[in-house]
Amino acid sequence: MQNSVLITSSIGKKLIMGLTGLFLVFFLVVHASINGCIWFNDEGKTFLYYAHFMGTNFLVHIAEVGLFGGLILHMVDGLLLWKQNRDARPVKYAYSNPSANSKWYSRSMGLLGTLILFFLIVHLRNFWGPNRLNQITTGEELNLFQLMQEDFSNLWMVVFYVAACFSLFWHLLHGFKSAFQSLGLNNVKYNKAIEIAGTAFAIIVPLVFALMPISFYFNLVH
Amino acid sequence: MKFNLKVWRQKNAQAQGKLVDYTIENIIPDMSFLEMVDVLNDNLVRKGEDPIAFDHDCREGICGMCSMYISGRAHGPHHAATTCQLYMRSFKDGDTIYVEPFRAGAFPIIKDLVTDRSAFDRIIAKGGFVSVNTGQAQDANNLPVDKADAEKAMDAAACIGCGACVAACPNSAAMLFVSAKISQLALLPQGGPERNNRAINMVNQMDEEGFGNCTNIGACEAECPKEIKLTNIARMNREYLVASLINE
Numbered sequence: 001m002q003n004s005v006l007i008t009s010s011i012g013k014k015l016i017m018g019l020t021g022l023f024l025v026f027f028l029v030v031h032a033s034i035n036g037c038i039w040f041n042d043e044g045k046t047f048l049y050y051a052h053f054m055g056t057n058f059l060v061h062i063a064e065v066g067l068f069g070g071l072i073l074h075m076v077d078g079l080l081l082w083k084q085n086r087d088a089r090p091v092k093y094a095y096s097n098p099s100a101n102s103k104w105y106s107r108s109m110g111l112l113g114t115l116i117l118f119f120l121i122v123h124l125r126n127f128w129g130p131n132r133l134n135q136i137t138t139g140e141e142l143n144l145f146q147l148m149q150e151d152f153s154n155l156w157m158v159v160f161y162v163a164a165c166f167s168l169f170w171h172l173l174h175g176f177k178s179a180f181q182s183l184g185l186n187n188v189k190y191n192k193a194i195e196i197a198g199t200a201f202a203i204i205v206p207l208v209f210a211l212m213p214i215s216f217y218f219n220l221v222h
Numbered sequence: 223m224k225f226n227l228k229v230w231r232q233k234n235a236q237a238q239g240k241l242v243d244y245t246i247e248n249i250i251p252d253m254s255f256l257e258m259v260d261v262l263n264d265n266l267v268r269k270g271e272d273p274i275a276f277d278h279d280c281r282e283g284i285c286g287m288c289s290m291y292i293s294g295r296a297h298g299p300h301h302a303a304t305t306c307q308l309y310m311r312s313f314k315d316g317d318t319i320y321v322e323p324f325r326a327g328a329f330p331i332i333k334d335l336v337t338d339r340s341a342f343d344r345i346i347a348k349g350g351f352v353s354v355n356t357g358q359a360q361d362a363n364n365l366p367v368d369k370a371d372a373e374k375a376m377d378a379a380a381c382i383g384c385g386a387c388v389a390a391c392p393n394s395a396a397m398l399f400v401s402a403k404i405s406q407l408a409l410l411p412q413g414g415p416e417r418n419n420r421a422i423n424m425v426n427q428m429d430e431e432g433f434g435n436c437t438n439i440g441a442c443e444a445e446c447p448k449e450i451k452l453t454n455i456a457r458m459n460r461e462y463l464v465a466s467l468i469n470e
Contacts, residue, residue, distance in 0.1 A: 005426070006467075009426070009429055010395070010425065010434075011458070011459055011463070014435065014437070015459070017437075081437060085392070085434040085435055088393060088432060088433060089394045089434070090327050092325070093291060094228075095293070096291075097294030098294075100299070100444075101390055102392070106439040107392050107439055109437060178437070182438060182459060184458075184460030184461075186457075
């Protein structure tokens, strides 16, 4: 038997993409749940309680390293796929009609992912970065609820966040279902359920995230 | 019917190719696409020009030889059909039709529209051989096969290895083809003994040939003339994962 090269093989790459993708999907659930606490309208009390836990708990800090690791793996794998798949067709078609057989967002995962990465850099610079920096230098946490109120009073920032949620929507619309296919978790009995769950997740989670800056901008949260 | 054709002409593997314009008239709507090219070639030969080289064999949709990327799609605009099953009535009179070879680094062009698809043969060869008993015929029920599995294996076996999946895939991935072959044998008891070796060897060979990586876009399934399903790729992912984990 030949040796299998599970990690670097074409199938290994999609396994990594699927596993890290589902891991990031799990993170989105946690992130959306905690941040959704702003809608209790208790001046951010519930939200800050959980934010404090997430910002100071030792195990969460370890998980955070894992999260960045997973994210980097997801991106490196994506870059590798983009490069190899581009090189696999050295001479392009002069005329092609891909919309006849596939969805544009399925073909644009690299582009959508890059847009999400741009958002992520700005997003981390807005909240996570300053908060951690403050923790390291002064030992104090920043009031993230106040920080949100300040940042989301800026219309352009709100527009930027909502636009990023669209990228996330399309990325998830393909990615969620795709992860199950990649992991071989595919059975006619469950395919419909995965399809519905994937579409629902891709709509609900970005919508929840998009509503946060919108709610702050229109002073619906206090 | 009259058509304006833009056909990819390329002298050989090394030469630079380009799209060449041809106009063709008096085409009968019920001619197949290949017959239309026959007429065009007849015209070219009469004019003393080099006819267009293209692959074809059975002309009844079962051999997998005819290729061509027609108007931006593998085997043209029809669903579940090869180029020989594509009829000129599917186009409008006066249409401009692009005709290109199946493009992938693993399918080098030999001439014009003819590509070298022997990468598929090498992948098949890596799958090993299922022995066939000669001598007296076995009793039909010696090897019980679940009816549902037999159907799935038969559906996978319908793959004619034409390469439309590779041509249609934005990534030039060959996973639909390879998964059909792996599935066909993995589902049947005859393929059982070498199941794990086969999955690993065929996937390794596929990667070595320089095909792209699958990202579950689904263009292959949509363009496959034999309607091979994406579930085969999921099965291959499983087969390969399990085989890799228990590989000694």
